Amino acid sequence: MADLKDLFTDSLIHSIADRTSQYDPTFNQEVFFACTYTDDWEQLALKQRVRRLSTALHKGINKPYTEALPVIKKTAAHFSGLTGIVFPDFVEQYGLDHWPESVEALAELTAYSTSEFAVRPFLLKDTGRMLAQMKEWTRSDSDHIRRLASEGARPRLPWGQSIPAFKKDPSPLLPLLEPLLADPSLYVRKSVANHLNDISKTHPDYVIQWVQDRHGQHAHTDWILRHASRTLLKQGNTEVLQLFGYPDAAEAVVQTFSLESDSICVGESLVFSADLYSTIDLKVRVEYAIDYMKKSGRPSRKVFHLADTHLTGGEAKTFSRSQSFRNMTTRTHYEGEHAVSILINGMEKARRFFHLNGTMKEKEIRGET
Incomplete structure (x- = not known):
């Protein structure tokens, strides 16, 4: 850039x-x-x-x-x-x-x-x-x-x-x-x-x-x-x-939440999908949160918007996303355990952990590939 x-x-x-x-x-x-x-x-x-x-x-x-x-x-x-x-x-x-x-x-x-x-x-x-x-x-x-x-x-x-x-x-x-x-x-x-x-x-x-x-x-x-x-x-x-019309999401659940891989390298992308289900018709704001590992070793959360939609009672709806972990001038990624969560109307409904490794070049230097 x-x-x-x-x-x-x-x-x-x-x-x-x-x-x-x-x-x-x-x-x-x-x-x-x-x-x-x-x-x-x-x-x-x-x-x-x-x-x-x-x-x-x-x-x-x-x-x-x-x-x-x-x-x-x-x-x-x-x-x-x-x-x-x-x-x-x-x-x-x-x-x-x-x-x-x-x-x-x-x-x-x-x-x-x-x-x-x-x-x-x-x-x-x-x-x-x-x-x-x-x-x-x-x-x-x-x-x-x-x-x-x-x-x-x-x-x-x-x-x-x-x-x-x-x-x-x-x-x-x-x-x-x-x-x-x-x-x-x-x-x-x-x-x-x-x-x-x-x-x-x-x-x-x-x-x-x-x-x-x-x-x-x-x-x-x-x-x-x-x-x-x-x-x-x-x-x-x-x-x-x-x-803004988003009710309590107690009736909404994440039925399945899967990661394409639970170990990625800096420069790659985290690919995930989630199936959301509600027992009643529900207006929902769907977000995902990444708990990034910081240089200090502590996690720092950033929330991203996924969709504004309606869930029809008794039916599931699938959402997917690819999140880049490429270093930018505004964000440097650090190795370690990270987490991704699904939020519905502000409520965390599911979480998965994954490990972020160094770049592929760094792994080659360390003989890890």
């Missing part, structure tokens, strides 16, 4: 320099490149490269912030996606003392990439003022700006600067989300759902109350609330399961 930092290719960096020169003839490309390509460039991670480039732009433009900002905004219009966050980062670095100009710029720039990271220091500097601005953004005609109102204030924004106050008390965030609960844009609705899911991890009662009060009012709202509750559903929260 390619490293995201490699998005910043030499070609892209030269394109940034050329576009900036187009809007600022005095832009010093030599200074820009010298600031960018120092000895540690290859070692810099994605966000570090973003910061390096926004710093290099500042030095290459070499003008007061309010004079440089129009150049930044015009240049930014030519860059999208993750590479485009260089320009909101410029505002984050140099615009905190120029509030009106910077806030307007963040709203404009978010349409090209996203200003969700750059808005965080403004929230920390003056929380009340920035929340009031974000409340105004919820009324924007632009779905990019409405999304920024939600995404920028998330308590647990991935890669975002931490805002401890929102983790401790997320109640000031709820007025931002209320106007967006039936937003016509899926882009915005996904953000609201992720925002509420963040809140559910520390303050589940807020989300549960919203499900109780608002579920069934609008199809878009129902979608948001369902996705916002995914952590609580995975945790087997009985109240949330029942709010």
